Amino acid sequence: MPRQADHELRRRQIARAVWRLATRGGLEDVTLRQVAAEAGVSARLLQYYFGTRDRLLLGALEILNSDAEQRARERLAALGEAPDRRALVRGVLLELLPLDEERRNRHLVYAAYFIPFATDPALAAAARDAPRALEALVADLLSQGRKLGQVLPGVDIEAESALLVAGATGLQTSVLLGQQSPERAVELIDHRLGGVFTPVAG
Structure with a gap:
């Protein structure tokens, strides 16, 4: 050992x-x-x-990625024993934003991988599946939310999950470049989730 x-x-x-x-x-x-x-x-x-x-x-x-997944699990666990699906989707999307030093450093490293992944065929395949895995996770959470009555009628789950992940990824770049503040990025995520989930009671 x-x-x-x-x-x-x-x-x-x-x-x-x-x-x-x-x-x-x-x-x-x-x-x-x-x-x-x-x-x-x-x-x-x-x-x-x-x-x-x-x-x-x-x-x-x-x-x-392994470190990021572990920290994400810890932050999602901190939401409590039975968080609603909106809170879980929000938590997943916030992991894509550089909201603290740990996540900022991680996303700077991811940004450095962009050119090798875009130009090296041997590395490109490794980059392709990550967004799809996140989209699948968000889609699954939205499907659960629909069954629980937490997702608004008419929401296209597959399209919305892709847009949510792509939107958070785009905001990640904007925050790193100083075009958006972290606080504004969170506000925009919450705004979009407001068009997907039913209002929280109370």
């Missing part, structure tokens, strides 16, 4: 080095040697844990 734990710590140490390089200057020209120097490990050790550059970038992203 300690040996496996040491492996995980080393992988995370290297992943954090990728994240730091990503936020400082992007990932297009980052090399294994640069990551090794940033992580304070040998290039040989880095290759032992991740192999190729593509596997390193994907591995670092997987660790980042």
